[in-house]
Amino acid sequence: MERRIFLQKSAIVGTGLAISPSLLSFPKHPEHLEKITILHTNDTHSNIETFPSTHAKYPDQGGVARRYSLLKQIRKEEKNVLLLDAGDIFQGTPYFNKFHGELEMKLMSHMGYDCATMGNHDFDAGLEGFLNAYQYGDFPFVCSNYNFDNTVLKDVIKEYQIFKKGPFKIGVFGVGVQLNGLVAKANFQDTTVSAPIPVANGIAKHLRFEEECDLVICLSHLGYEAKQFKDNDQLLAAETENIDLIIGGHTHTFLPKPEVHTNKIGEKVLINQVGWAGLALGRIDFYLGEKKRHKRHELVMV
Known part of the structure; x- marks a missing residue:
C-alpha cells in the first residue's frame, strides 16, 4: 500500500482571483503517476461579491462567481480534485446579517466543496443558527x-472524513481554536474544547495506519504562528506526525507558497494559508508513485 507522494509546481492567475502557487518541486517525468489536486480557501467571511473598483487594496478582486469559474476550469483539466475550507465562512458582510449563513452554505454546495472545518465566526449565529444554515450544505x-455531544450539533460535525479520488485515499480532519474568551458562551453553549495537538496526533495516526490513507490533511483554524496564538500551525506541524498537509486559517495570512516544515520525527509537512475574503484559491498537486516496502509515506522534493 505504501507509495511515494510527489508535489508539483503550479501557479495560475484567474481574472481577478489568484491561485496560490503550490510547492516549487515536482518529478521530471510525472506522466506515469496519478495526480490529485487539492484546492482550498479559508476565512471567506461572507464575501460574496467582487470587491468594488474603488476598494483601496483589492479593487475588482475576489468574488464567488470568479471562484466558481476558476473551479470549473480546473475540474475540466483535472480528474481528481478535492476542494476544502479551513473555517470562518460566516460573518463580515451584510449577506450574513441578512441570511445568517444560508447563502454561504448554498453557494459552497453549488461550488462543490468537499469538506470544511469550523472557525470561531461560524458560531456567530449560535449552534441553532449554524444548524439552520447547514440544512443547505451538502x-x-x-x-x-470540539465535542458537541451535549448540543444540537451532536452527530452533525464529524471527527474526520475519508475521500477516495482515483487511486488516492485521503483522510481529512479539523482542529479549532479555543472558544473561551473568543466566542460568546451563549453561542457555543456546552461545546467542549480539547487541546488540539494531542487530538491531531491521535486522529492522524488513526487515518494513516488504521484507515490506510495515502494523504492525511488537517484543516486548522488555529492561526499561523506563535506570536499570534499559543496553539498554531507551525507548532502543530512540529509536534505531530503522520500529517502531510496543514491547511490553515484564522489569521488571514497570505503565504506566497506552501511552507515546508519538519514534524516531530523529522519528516516533511506542508503548511498553507491563502489570506481571507476568497481573494485567493490555494492549489497543491500531489502525485502518487510506486509502492514501497516499508510503511511510511514521504513528501519527496525533487
Missing part, C-alpha cells in the same frame, strides 16, 4: 477537538 464539516 458537504461535511469536521472538527476533532
Whole structure:
C-alpha cells in the first residue's frame, strides 16, 4: 500500500482571483503517476461579491462567481480534485446579517466543496443558527477537538472524513481554536474544547495506519504562528506526525507558497494559508508513485 507522494509546481492567475502557487518541486517525468489536486480557501467571511473598483487594496478582486469559474476550469483539466475550507465562512458582510449563513452554505454546495472545518465566526449565529444554515450544505464539516455531544450539533460535525479520488485515499480532519474568551458562551453553549495537538496526533495516526490513507490533511483554524496564538500551525506541524498537509486559517495570512516544515520525527509537512475574503484559491498537486516496502509515506522534493 505504501507509495511515494510527489508535489508539483503550479501557479495560475484567474481574472481577478489568484491561485496560490503550490510547492516549487515536482518529478521530471510525472506522466506515469496519478495526480490529485487539492484546492482550498479559508476565512471567506461572507464575501460574496467582487470587491468594488474603488476598494483601496483589492479593487475588482475576489468574488464567488470568479471562484466558481476558476473551479470549473480546473475540474475540466483535472480528474481528481478535492476542494476544502479551513473555517470562518460566516460573518463580515451584510449577506450574513441578512441570511445568517444560508447563502454561504448554498453557494459552497453549488461550488462543490468537499469538506470544511469550523472557525470561531461560524458560531456567530449560535449552534441553532449554524444548524439552520447547514440544512443547505451538502458537504461535511469536521472538527476533532470540539465535542458537541451535549448540543444540537451532536452527530452533525464529524471527527474526520475519508475521500477516495482515483487511486488516492485521503483522510481529512479539523482542529479549532479555543472558544473561551473568543466566542460568546451563549453561542457555543456546552461545546467542549480539547487541546488540539494531542487530538491531531491521535486522529492522524488513526487515518494513516488504521484507515490506510495515502494523504492525511488537517484543516486548522488555529492561526499561523506563535506570536499570534499559543496553539498554531507551525507548532502543530512540529509536534505531530503522520500529517502531510496543514491547511490553515484564522489569521488571514497570505503565504506566497506552501511552507515546508519538519514534524516531530523529522519528516516533511506542508503548511498553507491563502489570506481571507476568497481573494485567493490555494492549489497543491500531489502525485502518487510506486509502492514501497516499508510503511511510511514521504513528501519527496525533487
